[in-house]
Amino acid sequence: MSDILLDVRGLDIAFFGMAGQRSVRDVSLTIARGETVSIVGESGSGKSVSMRAIMGLLPDSAYVSGSAKFLGQELIGASTATLRSLTGSRIAMIFQDPLTALNPLLSIGDQISEAIRIHNRDVSRREARERALQLLRDVAIPFPEKRLDQYPHEFSGGMRQRVVIAIAIANKPDLIIADEPTTALDVTVQAEVLDLLRRLCRQNGTGLALITHDLGVVAGMAERVYVMYAGSIVEAALVDDIFERPAHPYTRGLLRSLPKMKDQAKRLEDIGGTPPTAASLPTGCAFHPRCSFATDVCRKETPRLNSYGRSIAACHLGGSLPAFEKEIETA
Numbered sequence: 001m002s003d004i005l006l007d008v009r010g011l012d013i014a015f016f017g018m019a020g021q022r023s024v025r026d027v028s029l030t031i032a033r034g035e036t037v038s039i040v041g042e043s044g045s046g047k048s049v050s051m052r053a054i055m056g057l058l059p060d061s062a063y064v065s066g067s068a069k070f071l072g073q074e075l076i077g078a079s080t081a082t083l084r085s086l087t088g089s090r091i092a093m094i095f096q097d098p099l100t101a102l103n104p105l106l107s108i109g110d111q112i113s114e115a116i117r118i119h120n121r122d123v124s125r126r127e128a129r130e131r132a133l134q135l136l137r138d139v140a141i142p143f144p145e146k147r148l149d150q151y152p153h154e155f156s157g158g159m160r161q162r163v164v165i166a167i168a169i170a171n172k173p174d175l176i177i178a179d180e181p182t183t184a185l186d187v188t189v190q191a192e193v194l195d196l197l198r199r200l201c202r203q204n205g206t207g208l209a210l211i212t213h214d215l216g217v218v219a220g221m222a223e224r225v226y227v228m229y230a231g232s233i234v235e236a237a238l239v240d241d242i243f244e245r246p247a248h249p250y251t252r253g254l255l256r257s258l259p260k261m262k263d264q265a266k267r268l269e270d271i272g273g274t275p276p277t278a279a280s281l282p283t284g285c286a287f288h289p290r291c292s293f294a295t296d297v298c299r300k301e302t303p304r305l306n307s308y309g310r311s312i313a314a315c316h317l318g319g320s321l322p323a324f325e326k327e328i329e330t331a
């Protein structure tokens with residue numbers, strides 16, 4: 001059996017009315033069984049649309065091409081019935097806002113039971129309720145017997161997201177796609193919820209695609225990282241390499257904007273400027289207007305992904321950038 005759960009190749013996404021400009025360009029990535037992979041980038045970089053495209057969740061105005069295979073099965077262009085049967089059983093999604101994922105009119109117990117029974121018709125109501133209770137225990141909800149009969153509005157944000165995680169893991173999926181799963185929560189709760197998600201995925205051998213705009217979140221969570229900028233992957237690396245020897249100037253900018261780095265380096269500000277949209281994509285390297293290393297070639301030619309050690313990065317100066325520590329010391 002293949003170890004690759006999700007194999008995305010050359011994913012392109014354009015929206016109607018964008019005069020052919022693509023919001024996502026040539027995205028390729030893989031996620032192996034039991035692996036946690038993070039997709040990081042600023043707002044608008046194409047993280048969510050890429051994952052939604054794979055799951056067939058984009059509106060009709062989106063044109064999607066390329067390939068996304070889940071355990072060898074093509075998802076791009078797959079029928080709604082196929083995608084529906086995979087969603088919730090083999091692939092689960094967790095979104096930023098737990099309230100939109102939960103039905104305000106159904107008790108927590110009924111929602112978890114329904115998620116189980118929709119994919120396993122032979123499970124009785126009683127059995128599903130027992131499993132729901134165990135799932136609430138698994139996600140460390142206090143007084144689970146009592147909580148089972150309560151409604152979403154009786155739960156705090158962090159507790160609601162735990163319920164969403166319980167629903168996501170209910171059918172032991174092979175892959176969970178979590179899109180900014182903790183952004184709506186306060187910082188301490190974020191860490192607890194992420195830790196729980198990681199632990200459950202490791203325990204169950206579930207692959208996890210963690211989408212975040214915060215590189216800080218990635219440190220303790222992921223094994224590999226894809227960095228997206230303006231609709232493309234600009235760097236892909238093992239998590240340690242991302243922090244120790246980032247190969248792309250944009251990744252370096254993201255790292256410098258982390259609070260911890262700021263303290264250490266005593267100066268560093270966020271990356272100046274704003275990311276372009278598909279409609280305002282600059283010529284050459286999309287990052288050049290914000291890049292302190294930009295040269296003439298960067299303004300003219302789009303860099304391709306190349307290997308640098310164990311990482312790949314799309315930068316004309318990839319191999320000849322100063323070492324990252326040196327860049328901080330001298331800045």
Ligand SMILES: Nc1ncnc2c1ncn2[C@@H]1O[C@H](COP(=O)(O)OP(=O)(O)OP(=O)(O)O)[C@@H](O)[C@H]1O
Pocket residue numbers: 015023041042043044045046047048049050059061213277278
């Ligand atoms: N329905 C749509 N119609 C037109 N453009 C869209 C649509 N949905 C997304 N886009 C465009 O696709 C690009 C990528 O959006 P996406 O939501 O994937 O960003 P993101 O990386 O998830 O950002 P965030 O961190 O804010 O969630 C954006 O420029 C956005 O404007």
Ligand code: SF4
Pocket residue numbers: 248249250285286287288289291292293294295298303314315316317318
């Ligand atoms: S290609 Fe040029 S502009 Fe783009 S990131 Fe590399 S150095 Fe900066």
Ligand SMILES: [Mg+2]
Pocket residue numbers: 047048049179
């Ligand atoms: Mg998003």
